[in-house]
Amino acid sequence: MTLKIKVDKLDLFTKVLNAAAAVLEDEGTFLITPADGMTLRNMDKSRFAMVDLKIQPNYFTDEFICDKEYLVTIQMQDLKKILQRARKDDTLTLELDESKDTLNFLFEGLVKRRFILPLTMAEENVLPDPTSLKLDAHAKLRGGALTEFIKDAAIIGGSIKIAAETDKLTFSSSQDKREVRIEINSGTDESEAFDIEAEGTCEALYSIDTFKNLILVDQAFSSVQLAFSTDHPLKLVYENAEGIILGYLLAPMQPETEMEEEDDSGEVYDDEDWDEDEDWEKDEEEEDWDEDEE
Numbered sequence: 704m705t706l707k708i709k710v711d712k713l714d715l716f717t718k719v720l721n722a723a724a725a726v727l728e729d730e731g732t733f734l735i736t737p738a739d740g741m742t743l744r745n746m747d748k749s750r751f752a753m754v755d756l757k758i759q760p761n762y763f764t765d766e767f768i769c770d771k772e773y774l775v776t777i778q779m780q781d782l783k784k785i786l787q788r789a790r791k792d793d794t795l796t797l798e799l800d801e802s803k804d805t806l807n808f809l810f811e812g813l814v815k816r817r818f819i820l821p822l823t824m825a826e827e828n829v830l831p832d833p834t835s836l837k838l839d840a841h842a843k844l845r846g847g848a849l850t851e852f853i854k855d856a857a858i859i860g861g862s863i864k865i866a867a868e869t870d871k872l873t874f875s876s877s878q879d880k881r882e883v884r885i886e887i888n889s890g891t892d893e894s895e896a897f898d899i900e901a902e903g904t905c906e907a908l909y910s911i912d913t914f915k916n917l918i919l920v921d922q923a924f925s926s927v928q929l930a931f932s933t934d935h936p937l938k939l940v941y942e943n944a945e946g947i948i949l950g951y952l953l954a955p956m957q958p959e960t961e962m963e964e965e966d967d968s969g970e971v972y973d974d975e976d977w978d979e980d981e982d983w984e985k986d987e988e989e990e991d992w993d994e995d996e997e
Contacts, residue, residue, distance in 0.1 A: 705768050705769070705770050706735060706768065706769050706770075706773050706775075706797075706798065706799040707766060707768040707769075707796065707797070707798045707799075708735075708741075708763055708766065708767055708768070708769070708796070708797040708798075709763060709765040709766035709767075709794060709795070709796045709797075710763060710765075710794065710795040710796075710797070711764065711765050711794045712762070712764075712945070713789050713791075713793060713794070713795055714791075715923060715943070715945075715947060716758070716762075716786075716795075716947075717786040717787070717789055718919070718920050718923050719756060719758075719920055719941075719947055719949045720756075720782060720783070720786055721783050721786060721787070721919070722916075722917075722919040722920045722949065723743060723754045723756055723779065723949070724779035724780060724782060724783040725783075725916045725919055726747050726752050726754050726913075726916050726917065726951070727745050727746075727747055727754055727779045728747060728748060728779065728780065729748060729778065729779065729780075730745075730776055730777065730778050730779060730823055730825075730826075731743050731745050731754075731776070731777065731779045731782070732745060732774060732775070732776040732825045732826075733773075733774070733775045733776075733777075734772065734773070734774055735769055735772070735773045735774075735775060736769065736771075736772045736773075737760070737769045737770070737771070738760075739757070739759065739760075740757065740758050740759045740760040740761075740762065740763070740767070740946070741756075741757070741758040742755075742756065742757050742758075743755075743756040744756075744830050745830070746830065747913075750954075751910070751913055751953065751954045752913050752916070752917065752951060752952065752953050752954070753830060753833070753951065753952040754949075754950075754951060755833050755948075755949075755950035755951065755952070756947075756948070756949050756950070757947070757948040757949075757950075758946060758947050758948075759946035759947075759948075760946070761945075761946045762945055762946035762947060765794070766796075773799060774825055775799065775806060775822060776822055776823045776824065776825040777806055777820050777821075777822060777823065778820070778823065781820050782820070785808050785818045785820070788810070788816070788818075789810060790810070790812050790813075792812040792813065793810045793811060793812040794810070794811050794812070795808060795809065795810055795811075796808075796809040796811070804821060804822045805819050805820060805821055805822060806819070806820050806822060807819050808820070831952075833938055833950055833952050836930075836936070836938060836952075838930040838931055838932045838935060838938060839867075839901060839902040839903065839905050839931075839932040839933070840867035840872075840899075840900070840901040840902070840905040840930060840931055840932065841898075841899075841900045841901070841928070841929070841930045842867065842872050842887075842889075842896055842898065842899045842900070842928070842929045842930075843896065843897040843898045843926055843927070843928050843929070844887075844895055844896050844897070844926060844927050844929060845895050845896070845897070845925070845926060846921060846922055846923070846924045846925045846926055846927060847921055847922040848887075848895040848896075848921075848927075849918045849921050849927060849929075849939075850918055850921045850922060852874045852885050853911060853914055853915055853918060855874070855876075855883050855885055856874060856875070856876035856883055856885075856911060857876075857911050857915070858883065859876040859877060859878055859881045859882060859883045860876045860877060860878035860881070860911075861878075861910065861911050861912065862876060862908050862909065862910055862911060862956055863875070863876050863908070863909055863911055863914060864876065864906060864907070864908050864909075865906065865907060865909065865929075865931060865937065866904065866905065866906035867899065867901040867904070867905045867906070867931070868901050868903070868904045868905075869899075869900070869901055870888055870889050870899050871886065871887070871888055871889075871899060872886075872887045872888075872889075872896060872899050873885065873886050873887070874887075876911075887899070897926060905931060905932050905933045906933055907931050907932070907933055907934050907935060907937065907955045908955055908956045908957075909937055909953055909955060909956060910953075910956055913953060914953060917939055917951045917953060918939075920941055920949060921941075923941075924941040924942070924943060925943070926941075927939055927940065927941050928940040928941075928942070934955050935955060936952045936953060936954050936955060937951075937952070937953040937955070938950065938951070938952055939951045939953070
């Protein structure tokens, strides 16, 4: 029985796993199979957001040895800390030691560094397949666009309303007579949207605090697919040609929930708040890369 995976393209690999860890916080269960590669489908503790990550076998161009189906459950924050220690010239080899119930991480570059994580017991949860959801509004946005929209909305309040109709997508936030509204139309070369389609008019409200953890890789992909229906979960999908698909589901807020949260905090965000958030664009991983480069 053998599971051994070598990763030579560490930059995007670490970014998507760190992004998943920012949402899940606790443990994550990876299903690893010969046909499908690595998949991770788990919900956060509040059950407000779900991560659906797929890294296909063709992404691992150097070595992917997997002779059967494996379930590997580890603490996501431990995984994040280990991956943040990667250097730009490193390759990473992951190897499962079933006799010791551990997952070994071997970084090879100027030096060899080995980390070992214990496996934990997986919870038995049957989660919905996001691809089976029938949603009424669909859009494909340029990479990085969602980051700017969420930053704009966060200046005003703690929630963002997304509305869609034919060829038009709107992001808005309002609180105490303050308001921001961003309108995007498709069909022009300058538009932030490649495509917008909607059956009728759809709108739903989502938490900005949760939303911003879903778009940590927004600028690492050329586009993101967005889908939702009125008062239904929002589906986000990042995908590239190399075999990585990072998807999310985000549960909608109810208007009364929004009012309660605003009454409790009474706070809005500015650019300094974004910069100080370790899980926002300049996270610990990027700082480590910069230090290594020096």
